[in-house]
Amino acid sequence: MNPTALIAEDEPLLAHALKAELGAAWPELQVLATAGDGRSAVREALRLLPQVLFFDIRMPGLDGLGAAAELADRWPTDEAPMPQLVFVTAYDEYAARAFETQAIDYVLKPVQPERLRKTVLRLQQALASQHPHAKPAAADEALERTLAQWRQLLAAAGAGAASGLPSQAARAPLKMIAASEAGGNTVRMVPIDEVLYFEAADKYIRVLTATREYLIRTPLKQLLAQLDPEVFWQVHRAVVVRSAAIGAVHRDEAGKLHLDLKGRPEKIPVSRLYAHLFRAM
Amino acid sequence: MSVGALPRFRAENIRSMLRHGLITVAFCCFIAAALAITQHGDWGAQMVYSLSIGLISWLFIDVGRLLISGHREILWPTGPWGYLLVAGGVLVGFLGGNAIGDAWTHQPLLNFSSFEERRLATTIIITLTATICMCFFFYSLGRSKHMRSQIELAQRNATEARLKLLEAQLEPHMLFNTLANLRVLITADPPRAVAMLDRLNNYLRMTLSGSRALAHPLSAEFERLADYLELMSVRMGARLRYTLDLPEDLRDTPVPPLLLQPLVENSIRHGLEPKVEGGRIAVTARQDAGRLVIEVSDTGVGLDANQPAPSGGSGFGLEQVRERLATVYGDQGRMSLATAPAGGTCTTLSFPLPPLA
Numbered sequence: 001m002n003p004t005a006l007i008a009e010d011e012p013l014l015a016h017a018l019k020a021e022l023g024a025a026w027p028e029l030q031v032l033a034t035a036g037d038g039r040s041a042v043r044e045a046l047r048l049l050p051q052v053l054f055f056d057i058r059m060p061g062l063d064g065l066g067a068a069a070e071l072a073d074r075w076p077t078d079e080a081p082m083p084q085l086v087f088v089t090a091y092d093e094y095a096a097r098a099f100e101t102q103a104i105d106y107v108l109k110p111v112q113p114e115r116l117r118k119t120v121l122r123l124q125q126a127l128a129s130q131h132p133h134a135k136p137a138a139a140d141e142a143l144e145r146t147l148a149q150w151r152q153l154l155a156a157a158g159a160g161a162a163s164g165l166p167s168q169a170a171r172a173p174l175k176m177i178a179a180s181e182a183g184g185n186t187v188r189m190v191p192i193d194e195v196l197y198f199e200a201a202d203k204y205i206r207v208l209t210a211t212r213e214y215l216i217r218t219p220l221k222q223l224l225a226q227l228d229p230e231v232f233w234q235v236h237r238a239v240v241v242r243s244a245a246i247g248a249v250h251r252d253e254a255g256k257l258h259l260d261l262k263g264r265p266e267k268i269p270v271s272r273l274y275a276h277l278f279r280a281m
Numbered sequence: 282m283s284v285g286a287l288p289r290f291r292a293e294n295i296r297s298m299l300r301h302g303l304i305t306v307a308f309c310c311f312i313a314a315a316l317a318i319t320q321h322g323d324w325g326a327q328m329v330y331s332l333s334i335g336l337i338s339w340l341f342i343d344v345g346r347l348l349i350s351g352h353r354e355i356l357w358p359t360g361p362w363g364y365l366l367v368a369g370g371v372l373v374g375f376l377g378g379n380a381i382g383d384a385w386t387h388q389p390l391l392n393f394s395s396f397e398e399r400r401l402a403t404t405i406i407i408t409l410t411a412t413i414c415m416c417f418f419f420y421s422l423g424r425s426k427h428m429r430s431q432i433e434l435a436q437r438n439a440t441e442a443r444l445k446l447l448e449a450q451l452e453p454h455m456l457f458n459t460l461a462n463l464r465v466l467i468t469a470d471p472p473r474a475v476a477m478l479d480r481l482n483n484y485l486r487m488t489l490s491g492s493r494a495l496a497h498p499l500s501a502e503f504e505r506l507a508d509y510l511e512l513m514s515v516r517m518g519a520r521l522r523y524t525l526d527l528p529e530d531l532r533d534t535p536v537p538p539l540l541l542q543p544l545v546e547n548s549i550r551h552g553l554e555p556k557v558e559g560g561r562i563a564v565t566a567r568q569d570a571g572r573l574v575i576e577v578s579d580t581g582v583g584l585d586a587n588q589p590a591p592s593g594g595s596g597f598g599l600e601q602v603r604e605r606l607a608t609v610y611g612d613q614g615r616m617s618l619a620t621a622p623a624g625g626t627c628t629t630l631s632f633p634l635p636p637l638a
Contacts, residue, residue, distance in 0.1 A: 010520075013469075017469075039557065058454065060520075060559075091454050091456075
């Protein structure tokens, strides 16, 4: 069976060009669909279950990073193995540097045939080693490997995308947060030591302490850069929790993980990408 | 707390203090020499008196000013504290210096009554005048150094603002994506590639020289907008539609170059790009009671959605337009932001039309 792929790229000419270049570099590859925005990329990927994804990082609706994170959670691993992910970007020098050594890949626009051939080679190797002949243990291992790759790729691309922002005091961890009270006009200074978790909701981030809820408007990406990674763990694309507040981890029938926090009643979902944090030692 | 940890005792300040000390020593030697010559006194004794008084005053005042000036840029205490410090320095220097000098010449300690009145008065006057002069000298030195650094800072800020403007116009994503598109067109559709290259050429030329010219005709401004929008519509395909509406009689009205550019860019970046189905941008110019009114409206995601992304650059673009309006037209220039009827954003600029020539 021929390998299959999906291209997500919002600029029609560039999508067309990538498809053409892929046709030359990898004639057997069958491009199942081309999506013009992040949301339809997720939808089409879940419908067609391709083996390779070429995702533009900047897309309307949902950007490439967000679309990949959502796919990681919603991918039906019992129907098809997790796809190989390749980010496509016009300009992202930091991400490019970070990707240089990675197994799966990024492609810099305009697509250079030689560079693309290298990517294709890596993809072919990855796909060849992926075919688990109905051995559940091997399949698990392959999934874990792919997830680890995705995690690295998302982190590298995220770091690249975030470095474009003015990240003042990126080194010094945040001590206080100026946050508005939910539903009010008052801004409070919230000591970071009281925060149990952050949750991205639409345009806001909810800041939750044991007793109260506040709102801030900083993007999660930017906030993460200012948090101590030892103290706060990202467990979901929209949730960052205080590691010391985690009480218990539960696995439901579908295999999804949830966290109980000391001091909060909510159940916190754990994304598949971050499930490795909670594997028993 | 160690002394080194205090920022005001950082190496640079200690160095300038030692420099003051050396100048003081030189000055004291000069006074001692002058006194020794005019009063035919003992060179050694004059030197000891002069140096002791000078160095004690210097130490007292220079250390004192660092201690009580806190973290101010000009390291000098403000208000009465400054005068008190000098007075204290004079007093301590005078008493201490005389004590050392007296010990050196084996006179009874601080036995001022043994002085002739005239000599005592002379010493006091010399100490006072010298100390105040030196203090004023060092204070002016420090202040001029501070002023110089302020001027440098202002120049740096201005340069940075210009660079930021240029960087916003030549945003790498825009540039590289445009080039990537161009590369595709070169093989797929050469005539269109040539047209796009010409647009890019115009756009770059304007961006790089735009900050230098003071004004150009409104028609030229609209042409540059057309270049930019055409480039963007090659990239965005059917997701971007636009109309430019410039009445014939307003074509020659002078406007600051690239005034409208940031507004159109905002419409695309914060209005249409995040919107999956894209939309329409309309730029219109009209005349209204002796004023020129320019409207940039889009059917994008709208105002509220813009706001949480100040880091995306919309703040800088708008701020820049507002500042330029204020520079050219004073309080006669106006800019307002509103939600467009179709749900997007509508930015309106207005300023007085220049009288017809």
